[in-house]
Amino acid sequence: xxxxxxxxxxxxxxxxxxxxxxxxxxxxxxxxxxxxxxxxxxxxxxxxxxxxxxxxxxxxxxxxxxxxxxxxxxxxxxxxxxxxxxxxxxxxxxxxxxxxxxxxxxxxxxxxxxxxxxxxxxxxxxxxxxxxxxxxxxxxxxxxxxxxxxxxxxxxxxxxxxxxxxxxxxxxxxxxxxxxxxxxxxxxxxxxxxxxxxxxxxxxxxxxxxxxxxxxxxxxxxxxxxxxxxxxxxxxxxxxxxxxxxxxxxxxxxxxxxxxxxxxxxxxxxxxxxxxxxxxxxxxxxxxxxxxxxxxxxxxxxxxxxxxxxxxxxxxxxxxxxxxxxxxxxxxxxxxxxxxxxxxxxx
Ligand code: AMP
Ligand code: TRP
Numbered sequence: 001x002x003x004x005x006x007x008x009x010x011x012x013x014x015x016x017x018x019x020x021x022x023x024x025x026x027x028x029x030x031x032x033x034x035x036x037x038x039x040x041x042x043x044x045x046x047x048x049x050x051x052x053x054x055x056x057x058x059x060x061x062x063x064x065x066x067x068x069x070x071x072x073x074x075x076x077x078x079x080x081x082x083x084x085x086x087x088x089x090x091x092x093x094x095x096x097x098x099x100x101x102x103x104x105x106x107x108x109x110x111x112x113x114x115x116x117x118x119x120x121x122x123x124x125x126x127x128x129x130x131x132x133x134x135x136x137x138x139x140x141x142x143x144x145x146x147x148x149x150x151x152x153x154x155x156x157x158x159x160x161x162x163x164x165x166x167x168x169x170x171x172x173x174x175x176x177x178x179x180x181x182x183x184x185x186x187x188x189x190x191x192x193x194x195x196x197x198x199x200x201x202x203x204x205x206x207x208x209x210x211x212x213x214x215x216x217x218x219x220x221x222x223x224x225x226x227x228x229x230x231x232x233x234x235x236x237x238x239x240x241x242x243x244x245x246x247x248x249x250x251x252x253x254x255x256x257x258x259x260x261x262x263x264x265x266x267x268x269x270x271x272x273x274x275x276x277x278x279x280x281x282x283x284x285x286x287x288x289x290x291x292x293x294x295x296x297x298x299x300x301x302x303x304x305x306x307x308x309x310x311x312x313x314x315x316x317x318x319x320x321x322x323x324x325x326x327x328x329x330x331x332x333x334x335x336x337x338x339x340x341x342x343x344x345x346x347x
Contacts, residue, residue: 004038005036005037005038006036006037006038006144006145007037007038007039007040007141007142007143007144007145008030008033008037008038008039008040008143008144008145008146008147008193009039009040009041009042009137009138009141009143009145009146009190010026010029010030010040010041010042010146010147010148011041011042011043011044011047011084011134011137012026012027012041012042012043012044012065012068012069013043013044013045013047013048013065013213014043014044014045014048014058014061014062014064014065014083015048015051015053015061015213015214016057016061016064016213017213017214017221017223018064018065018068018213018223018224018225019201019211019212019213019221019222019223019224020201020211020221020222020223020224020264020296020300021149021198021200021201021210021211021212021221022068022149022213022224023068023072023224023300023303024196024198024201024264024267024268025148025149025150025198025199025200025201026147026148026149027068027069027072027074028072028267029147029193029195029196030069030072030074030147031072031073031074033145033147033193034073034074034075034078034079037145038079039074039079039080040079040080040082040141040143040328040331041069041074041079041080041081042081042082042083042084042137042328043062043065043066043069043081043082043083043084043321044083044084044134044137045058045062045083045084045085046084046085046090046091046133047084047130047133047134048061049126050124050126050127050129050130051115051124051127062083062321063311063314063317063318064225064307064311066081066083066310066317066320066321067306067307067310067311067317068224068303068307069081070306070310070320071302071303071304071306071307071310072303076320076323076324080324080327080328081320081321081324082321082322082324082325082327082328083321083325084137086321086322086325086328087140087325087328087329087332089136089140089329089332089333089335089336090133090136090137090140091133091136092336093136093139093140093336093339094129094132094133094135094136096136096166096339096343097132097135097136097139097162097166098129098132100162100165100166100169101131101132101135101158101161101162101165105158105161106128106129106131106132106158108154109130109131109154109155109158110154111130111131111151111154111155112127112128112130112131115127116128131155131158131159132158132162134155134158134159135155135158135159135162135163138159138190139159139162139163139187139188139190140332140335140336141328141331141332141335142181142182142187142188142335143188143190144188144190144191145190145191145192145193146159146190146191146192146193147192147193147194148192148193148194149194149199149200149201150194150199150200151200151210152192152194153192153194156190156191156192159190160189160190163184163185163187163188163189163190164184164185164189166185166186166187167184167185167186167187168185170186170342170343171185173342173344174186174342177338177341177342179338179341179342186338186339186342196267197263197266197267197272197273198263198264198266198267201260201263201264202256202257202260203215203217203220203221204219204220204221204222204234204235204237204238204239204260205217205219205220205238205239206220206239207239207255207256207257207258207259207260208256219234219237221234222234222235222296222300224300224303224304224307225304225307226300226304227304228297228301231293231296231297231300232290232293232297235261235289235292235293235296236289236293238257238261238289239257240257240258240261240285240289241255241257241258243255243258244281244282244283244284244285245258245262245277245280245281245282245283245284245285245288246258246277246281247277247281247282248274248277248281249273249274249277252273252277258285259273261285261288261289261292262276262277262280264292264296265288265291265292265295268292268295268296268299269295
């Protein structure tokens with residue numbers, strides 16, 4: 001008998017403009033983990049509406065993220081792809097976790113502070129509560145590994161804190177019911193998978209800012225929907241400094257734009273930043289950028305073409321999501337039933 005494979009869960013928000021950072025930081029990792037894990041990949045539409053989304057656009061964006069998963073190589077038959085709102089357990093478990101998490105914990109979340117900005121009073125309650133729903137996403141499946149970009153590290157720590165407090169608060173009850181499923185208790189403490197040279201891809205216009213879906217400048221990011229010409233142009237126009245590339249990674253430290261482009265190259269080529277510098281050290285950006293553009297197009301063009309093909313048939317994509325949701329529910333339902341028994345609910 002083979003060992004049961006560890007379970008992986010991750011989510012991407014359908015908020016438009018999927019970009020190279022999403023691909024290198026998350027989606028490509030999703031594909032790599034498939035061989036030796038049981039994977040659940042979720043289009044987190046309930047997270048998306050924590051800031052306003054035009055309804056018709058949201059529907060399109062849900063399909064776009066699902067198409068990106070599949071086009072990048074996620075196998076929707078072996079693994080699960082679905083959208084969050086089709087499985088009611090996410091919202092239900094989030095409620096229980098709302099009563100476990102402490103306001104002080106949420107007050108420390110840097111992403112909320114960034115997203116809410118100065119106008120905190122006007123931010124939605126959902127935006128504040130976002131990390132609790134994220135904890136529910138992961139723990140509803142007892143997932144143990146979560147591939148994400150660097151920016152999600154703090155949210156994963158909160159997820160662990162919530163799991164631990166639940167295990168602790170309900171410890172006697174969990175033992176009484178014989179529901180100690182993990183060493184830590186009923187819930188596992190999930191580990192983030194944040195690895196490789198591109199866990200934080202930066203804006204092409206400012207090497208100190210994260211590449212982001214919401215940056216008003218389209219030149220700041222490479223979208224998964226960009227064609228070869230757009231990619232080449234954006235890389236040509238990417239901000240750099242006047243010096244040639246250095247010989248060592250150490251020397252990239254004070255050069256955020258150079259560091260970012262070298263990191264992107266390394267991630268795309270599947271080599272280390274030092275390997276990139278071994279090849280390009282001493283050379284100027286005029287030589288490096290066309291090579292980077294070529295490599296980016298080579299990677300993204302097939303994904304882009306496959307996404308277009310999939311998006312031309314929304315009925316098919318919707319059927320994949322529906323089927324995924326049914327299989328997700330089959331895993332989530334018994335776990336939610338156990339949670340209700342642990343808490344003391346009837347039914
Ligand atoms: P989001 O677009 O916020 O739903 O993010 C989806 C996934 O992409 C998450 O795992 C993020 O951590 C990751 N991600 C987003 N932006 C970047 C970036 N600039 N570099 C690396 N990973 C990113
Ligand atoms: N908060 C994540 C992001 O923006 C998306 C997300 C929601 C997620 N639920 C998740 C990621 C569960 C991993 C696991 O990027």
